[in-house]
Amino acid sequence: MKSSYKFILGLALGLTVVLGIMMTAFSLPAVKSGINNVPIGLVAPNEATYDKLAKPLSDKGFKVKHYDSTADVKDAVNHRKIYGAFEMSATGDLSLYQATAASAAVAQGLNQIGQGVVTQQKAAAKAQLAPMMAQTTDLNTLKALNAKSAAVDTKTLKVVELKSFPKADPKGTGLAAGALPIALGGWIGAVAIANMIKGKKQKFYAALAFAFIGGLGLVGVIQFGVGTFDGNYFLTSLGAMVGIAATAFFVLGLLEVMGNGGLGIAAVMLILLGNPLSGLSSAPEMLPKFWGALGQLLPPGATGTLLRDIAFFNGNGIAKSLTVLLTYVVVGWILFTIGKKSVIDASTSETNA
Template sequence: MATDNAPSSWPTVGRAVALLTVIISVLLTAFSWPSVRSSVHDVPIAVAGPSAATDQVRAALEQRLPGAFDISTVADTAAAEQLIRDREVYGAIDVSAGNPQVITATAASAAIAQTLQNVGAALSQSHAQDAGTPAAVRDLVALPADDPRGAGLAAGALPLVLGGILTAVLLTRLVRGTGRRITGALAFAVTGGLAMAAILQFWLGSLDGSYLANTGAIALTIAATSLTILGLESLLGYAGFGIGAATMMLVGNPLSGTSTAPQMLPGWSGPLGQLLPPGAGGQLLRSTAFFDGHGAAHSIIVLSAWLAAGVVLCAIGGLRSRQRPASPTADTTVRPVEPATA
């Protein structure tokens, strides 16, 4: 007779090994592919100066790095700087004074700032009589002195996602009632936002700007993530939780572009990442921390839409659970036995 302690069949072992192989392959692809295939393409930059000079720079850039930049031409340095501060462009090449000058914003993307420095040096060498003359570089919006590489901001992307997932897990396990779960998720978004912003800004020195604005950016990201997963779980059960967590962790986090820039991700993955909470949240936090909120509108709309969708899904799931008929119980009523008839 079979017992519970009997060994599993070999086909069962084979299926487990195959499933684990698929899972590790998906994880490796999700986290490695965006980094390995990263390159500069369609990065918005400005070129400032007279039309003849800017046309030469545009042609030189297209020759050196075809398709790398989406160039906006402006008349002078002030206009280029305004575009950078408004998060319309990542940097500028200023030829209004002759030899190209590079204006960067490492707070927007250290990787793109480095690319612009290299391009500016090459352009300067081609313009200057002395090939060893370096291009002047000015960092208009720099990262904090305590974190000049932006490591804290990049590392904070994963805890933002995990915070939303863990919120959904704990509230599903510990809290009953749709309204209480939504309230718990929103309350944790606030307290978690306060804590994470304090750590990143006051301890690690990775953020500048308004502490409350940074808190709001983090809180909105956590709320959008957690409520979306909670809504899917309330509607679809464990399958919904798996779909939500996988979307945020395996798609949203690798494609967020927080450590580099969305324009450096391959193909369609950059725009897709900005439509998911991790990508929108990372860009929103850069805007509040370093650009006085400029360029935040798109991220706020995306995060608010996910948050609202999560609340709606939670409400629908709660209504369905209340309308579900109760399981039938055994009828224990004692009835008199009628005499048999002939």
């Protein structure tokens, strides 16, 4: 039976909508990415100094919180409350406590800001010394001023790395590149199971086996092949298993309930939206506000964040991402249980013709 022109037109319109969603998901974050309430800390000797530093940071889009000591800063970074912090000493020396493993993009941005502050400090000090050096005729005074000027020239930003990627992948490129494999791999795996495995119980066991073996394989490649991770391999693999299970069961559930329609919905959520909105290449707070939050509610973003927290931050901060992924597992399992389709309905297009 030939497809009707009405069906052809409807399909073209539907594909155009998908194309628009895909273009928006990939291009908007790239164009609008920036600092959107990125949480950082600030240690200052007094309120005046704090206010002087905090205001320009807030104006740039940072969510600045005051901390009493560097020990508090380190604890906050380890518990995933902030991405890093600045400390201004009583003598005016600026230090940056960064966590590249939390976000290489944020660490780079903080570094640039810190360098800018130090450059401004040096320029202000030079401007203050210049007229004094020009007016004095006393050799001892001039010598002392020259010494101060030389000291100003040596002033630098002190950078303390709190959480870094391994030397094999210092910028965490392997994790950033993992968003698409996480999204596409789980989707492909679920489709393969739906088509190639016969029997509902067998598909369930196949999804479990895929999550278990796939988690070990995914982290194995990232840790031993690429060198992005250097933490506990098996604990990190458990996180990957949960992420793959979330994707696999969710896709299988949609397929059992909706057939090809469910496959399209899963592709939009996991690949077209989940991949670019994962925040793995920067940070969720560096995406446009709504998009960054949405990305963390989708399996690729939640899985990436879970892996990062387990591998580098001792499991701190995993509650949200773990809850999101387990929700997908449960919802997918429920849909899979109540669904009646044992294979993808390949005749859908013909019945709509």
